[in-house]
Amino acid sequence: MTITPDSPPSRFNRFMDSDLMFSFLSSKLTVVSAIITLIFFVAAIFAPLVAPHRPFDPATIDLLDAFTPPVWAEYGDARFLLGTDDQGRDVLSTIIYGCRISLLVGFAAVGLSLLIGVGVGLLSGFYGGWLDTVFMRLADVQLTVPAILTALVIDGIADLFVPPSMRETLSIVVLILAIGLSDWPRYARVARSSTMVERNKEYVMAARVIGVGSFRIILRHILPNILGPILVMATIGLAIAITTEATLSFLGVGVPPTTPSLGTLIRIGNSFLFSGEWWITIFPSLALVLLVLAVNLLSDWLRDALNPKLR
Amino acid sequence: MFLKLINRLFQALMTMIFVGLVSFLLFNFVGDPISNMVGQETSVEDRDALREKLGLNDPFLAQFARFGSNAVSGNFGISYALQRPVSTLIAERMPATLELVATSAVVAIVLGVLLGVYTGINRHSWISKTIMPLSLIGVSLPTFVIGILLIYIFSVTLGWLPSFGRGEVTQIGGWSTNFLTIGGLKALILPSTTLALFQMALIMRLVRSEMLEVLRTDYIKFARARGLAPRVVHFGHALRNTLVPVITIIGLNIGSLIAFSIITETVFQWPGMGLLFIQSVTFGDIPVMAAYLVLIAAMFVFINVVVDILYLIADPRLRGRG
C-alpha cells in the first residue's frame, strides 16, 4: 500500500475503499437483498406511478374481471400479471399499494420505538438513580411478555377508546402506536448500557469539566457514539415491525380492508384458498416474505460488519 | 444470589399487579359494565340498584382488591358475547392450547438446540452452509404465512392433512386430548409445525451464536491445548457453558409460543384460548380479554421463576460458596 501524499483520496474513494463497503460488495447475497429492498421502497413511494392499475378507485375496477388467474395460467389476462381478486382488482397493484401501508407503518413504528427507547436509554444511562430504576423495571416487566402480545393488547385497548365512526381513519395511527410502544425496551436497554460505558470515558469527563451542559453532552457526544448498535437493532426492528403489522392485520385487528396492507390482503385472500383462487393470498404472502427476508439479510450483514470481534 | 431471587420474585409480583390493574381498568371503566349485562329496557333505578349491588360505587381500591381476590379464585364473570362464565370457557379451551404449545415446544427446542450445536461446531460444513440461509428464511416467515403455505401445500393441493379444527379428540376427565387417536394426531401436525418452525429457526440461530461465542473463550483454547478429544471439548466443555443462555432462550421461547399460538389457532381455527382471545378482542368481550391477560401473565411469571431456578442448577458460580 503506497499512498501518494500530494493527492489525498477523495471522500468518495475513501468510502469505496472502506472495510464496510468491501464487506458489502463481497457478499452477493447482501447486494441482492439491498437491491430488493430498494425496489420495494421505490415501488411503495411511487405506487401511483408504478402500479399498472388503480385498485382502490371504483371507477377503474370491473367486477367482471374478478378471479382472473395469473397471466401464465389458463384463462389468464395480459392486463393482470398476477391475476385479480374477488372484486376484480389487480393483485400486483394491490400488493404495491399494500407495501406502501406496510412500510409506512413499519417505519413510523420503528421511529416511535427509537424515539422512546433511545430517549429512555440515554436518560437512564446518563443520570442513573431512581429514574433508571423506574424505567428499567418498566422495561423488564414489558420484556417478560412477547412484543406481539403487547401490541395486540395495546391495539385492542386503544380501539375500545376510539369511537366506531373514527375507527377506520384512526386504525393506522392506533397500529403505529401499538407496535411502536411494544418494542421500545430493546432499544432502551442497548442505549442505556452503551451510554453507561460512554459516560465514564474521558472525553465526556473533559466536556463536563469545561462546563458543557448535560443535554448537549448527551446529544452531541454520547448519541453519535452509540449509533452503531442502535442502527443494527433498528434494521432488525423494521423487519419485526412489518411482520407484527402484517400479523395484526391478518388477525383482523390492524389495517381495515379499505386501505389494505400486505397482512390485510393475505387475510382477504385466505378465504379463497380452498376454492382454488390461490393467487389472491399467495402472492401478497410471497411479497411479504421477500421484503422481510431482504431486510433481515441486510441487518444480519450490518451486525457482522459492525462487530469488531468477527473481523 | 438469594437477593437476586427475591428481586425476581418482586419483579414477578409487579408484573402480576400491573397486568391485573390493566385488566381491572378494562373491566370496569371501558364502556359501562351495567349496560353490557342488562337489556335496553331496564330502568335507571334498577341499573343503580345493580350498580350498588355489584359494588361499582365502592372506592377504587376496594374494587381492585375485590377484582384481585376474584381473579385468584378464578372468577372473571360472564362473557358478553357467549353469555357463559369465563372460567368455564377458559377451562374448555385450555387443553387445546396447552397440547399445541407443548408439542411445538418439544419440536422447536429439541431440533433447534441440536441444529444450533451442530452448525456452531461445524461452521464450514456444507450442511451448515445449507441450514443457515434456510434458518434466516425461517425467522423471516411470519407465523401466519407459514400456516397458509402449509395449508396450501398439504391440505389444498395434496389433500393429506386436515387444515382446520382439532379433528378427533378423546375426553379424559375434564381434559380433551389429541394424542390418543390417529385423526387427532394428524390434525395436530400442521398447526404444531407452523408454530414450531419460526421458534426452531430462532432457537437454532441463538444457540449457534452462543456456541461460537463459547468456542472463542480461553478455557476452550486451553482444553484444546490439553489435547482433549474434540468430542469432549465440544460437548463436555462448550455445550455445558452455553446452558445458562440456552435456558434463557428456551424460557423466552415458551412464552413466545404461547403468544404466537393466538395466530396459529386463528389460521387453523384451532379451538384454544388464543382463538377465544382474538374473538373477544374483535367483539370487545372485556371479561374474556381480562381473564386471558391475567392467565397469560401468570404463565409468563411462572416460566420466569422456573428459569431462575434452573440457572442456579446450571451454573455453580451462582450457587455461592461450599
Add this chain to the structure above:
Amino acid sequence: MDDVLLDIRGLRVEFPTRRGTLVALDDISLALQPGEILGMVGESGAGKSLTGASVIGLLEPPGRVAAGEIRFDGQRIDDLSQEQMRQLRGKEIGAIFQDPLTSLNPMHRIGKQLVETIRTHLPVSEAEARKQAIDMLREVGIPAPEQRIDSYPHEFSGGMRQRVVIALALCTGPKLIVADEPTTALDVSTQAQIIALLRRLCKDKGMAVILITHDMGVVAEIADRVAVLYAGRLAEIGPVREVVQNPQHPYTKGLMASIPVPGRRVEWLPQIPGSMPRLSEIPHGCAFSARCEFAHDQCRAKRPPMQQNENGNLSACWLSVLEQAETGGRHD
C-alpha cells in the same frame, strides 16, 4: 547439537487477507535442548505467541505454516494430522496461557478437569487419575489438595488458579511446556512465586520451557537462553547473560537500555524512536532499518543473515556481519 528436543527451521506463518498475504512469522529458526528454558521476548505483535501456537499446533485459521518445519523429539510435527497432533498436545507438549481467570472452565470442578486430562493421555483408572491429580496439586503448592480438588475455579484466587493451570499442563509429564505470558495477569508478588514454582518444576522434571513474555526481568531471572523477536523475525538469540549484557542487535541494545536498573539514577530512560511496523508495511531489507540509528543503504536493500559472534550470540544485523568480516580479514 545432537541432543535436541525441539528444532524449528525456517518457520514461516502466513495470514491470507483481502489486501494480500501477511507474513506473520518469517524464517524463524531455533532449537531447544531437553530441560532448557528459552525466553522469548518482543513487543506485542512481534510473533511470540504465534511461534508458541505453531509449536502446539493451534494456529488460529486462516493462519497457516507456509514454509519450514518443526521437529519434536526427532519427529516432524508440523505436518501431523489433527488427531495425531492432539494426542501429542497435552501429553508431550503442555501449554499455559496468560489469564488464569479465564483458562479454567467455570462449570467444572478442577478435579474433573485434571482427571479428564490425565485419562485422555494415560491408561489409568479413575481412582488412580484422581490420586495423581491430588499429588500434582500438592506439587504446585495448593494447600489441602484432598479437599480443594472438588472446588470450582471461582473458589480460588488468581495466583492459586494459575497454579491449577500449571498442574493441568504438567499432569501428564510433558517434555516441553509452552508458557504464553504466564504471569502477566498476576500481581507482582504472585508473579515471583509462580516464576519460582515454574523454575523449580522444570529443573525437577527436566522439562524444557518456551517462556513467552514481554518482561525482560522475568527472562533474566529464569531463562537459560533468550530469543528476541521483531516484526515476525528473529533479531537475536543467545545465552541470557550475553544478550542482556552484550547485546549485538541494535534493537536488543535499545530494549536493554530501556530497562531501569535498580540503584542507578538516570534523568530519563532511553527509548527506541518510532514503533514496530505493521505486518503489511515491513520495509525491504532489515525490518528494523527504519528505526535504526546505524542503518545504511545495504540495511534497506537486503535482509541481513543470522551471524554468530564469539560468545554464542546469533544476531541478524549487517553491522555485526561487517564487523566480523573486518576482524576475520585482519586475522587472515
